[in-house]
Amino acid sequence: MPAILAESDAFVDLTDPSLDGRWLDFKAAAATNSDGQMIGYGTDAGPEGICYRSDLFEKAGLPTAREDVAALMGSWDDYFATGREFVAAVPGSAWYDSSGGTAQAMLNQVANPFETDDGTIDVENAGLAEVWDAVTGNVADGLSTTLPQWSEDWVASFQNDGFATMACPGWMLGVVEGNAEGVAGWDFADAFPGGGGNWGGSFLTVPQQSDHPEEAKEFAAWITAPEQQAKAFAAIGAFPSQVDALEAPEVLEVSNAFFNDAPVGEILSHRAAAITVQPFKGPRYSDILQAFQAAILRVDDGSNSPDESWKTFLSDVSQLS
């Protein structure tokens, strides 16, 4: 979306005063360019909770009930400390699914991860350094599976007790359920280290080439209305980004049998309300993020030391401008 905002000229201005307040603030902001034009209508959002394996928690002597687990994860430091306890007790399993996924979850709480508010690239900042040090430091402690998220090995690790927890935006629940088919013990805690965070979610835009921009805009407005998005959540689990949908009964009543009947609709509504920070995403956000994820992976797979990998990352970023 940031790259699309940078090319606003190629898209129809969808600003419509009657839709003010339809979306959560961070969602509307992400679709609005510096001239105040709304270029996209938000569909879903990705408020994050923590998915965890209660059976592995039990094996490690950790509490297993949703409320007790939530209490262990107030801050990232607490989360990692619990993880060190866990990996000491259950050798062979990691604490979280991937360094990349955890880094993404932490980045979602940094106000200016890669760029300053005017869009200038700045990757040597304290917020990013904190994420980098935590994630690469945890590799040596065995907290991470060190697998690239979405790889075949990562998918296979769901069937092999590869890890105990992972950062779960709403849309991830379906991914976990699919990958972990037949594995009992998954649950979903109403907690997220460091507060709330949004991961992902989509927008609908109308390109300038469109022969029917008015009709397209009308359709986009209809399909992103709270009523439709609440139904979409009940049907496929894409959590709505519309304020009114958070209170809709279709959303609040949804529970998930695979996750031990967790009331996922209610939990995700809480998690959405807890989101306070939306990272600034300039035009180069996705490109830098990709380089950053590759840098983490170089440490994961042992091809670089953290220092070497950081230097390559800086060189990659310098190629972008």
Added chain:
Amino acid sequence: MTHRTQAPSGDDLASSPLAGPPPVRVEPSPPPASRHHRRGRLTRRQRLSAWDVKLSPYLYISPFFVLFAVVGLFPLAYTAYVSVFDWSLLGGKGDFVGLQNFEDVLGNPYFLKSLVNTISIFLLSSIPQVVIAVSLAGLLDTHLRGRTLWRMSILLPFVVSPVVVAIIFGNLFGDTYGLINQALGYVGIEPIQWHTNRFASHLAIASMVNWRWTGYNALIFLAAMQAVPRDLYESASLDGAGRVRQFLNITIPMIRPTMIFVIITSTIGGLQIFAEPRLFDTTLAQNGGSDRQFGTLTMLIYDFGWHLRDLGRASATAWLLFLLIVVIALVNFLVSRRLNALGGRR
């Protein structure tokens, strides 16, 4: 005689029963002077027919060249045009920047790495592929029971889409839970980091390419081998040459033109390799491994164009790859011409 002047074509001259000619007049080619005279008086239909003879052959082969101009030459020229501009994927054409894009690409640390990877994967795939394909074809060129079945089945891998191949091999070459590493684990060998170790990743990708193309090339070699005159083998056997000797000294020299064809096509294909390394990446957000261990030149083009949305640099890279292929094809051509000359002397 009046009839002859009205229809002065060569056929009528030669065959007219009215002429009652002495034998000397019936010669097939009339004297030059009279031919000249007649050309000046061709009818429109005759002129058309003459054009027909001259132009039709070119017309018949033109669809290829027209198509080539549209889908080959035009993109080539247009890519050259794009490569000298600042050109964004979404925003389109920007300022003219001259050769800046080429400088940027050549100065990019990943260009050299991708070039080395491309050549390494190409060598690891092409050489074993040709050797195995020739040997397979040699084995199939014998009186096997049910040979059509054998001959058809080596083509099976070629029928499978490269994407499917990549998914299957992705499972084989998984670093942690992959089939090969698990099998190695049973015999006590340390797992191989297929996606991290540069050489191992090249081997894995080359094995995908070989799996797919060896059978195809073997069939081409087999077709060439069947055209080798059998009496050569008979005389060789009479002279006491064994099967291996016959293969090396008769079969291989006789199929040399086919070998050159296969080597050139696999060179061009090998240098443009994309689907296999692209899909060997564990996630599509990467680009040839965490440290570009197996990123190729076409993947670099993709990276510039579709990740970084910079079509100018992507086009510049595409042209550099094109020039590289031209250079290697020229070397191929010179070497093979020399080989052919050697063959002729033999």
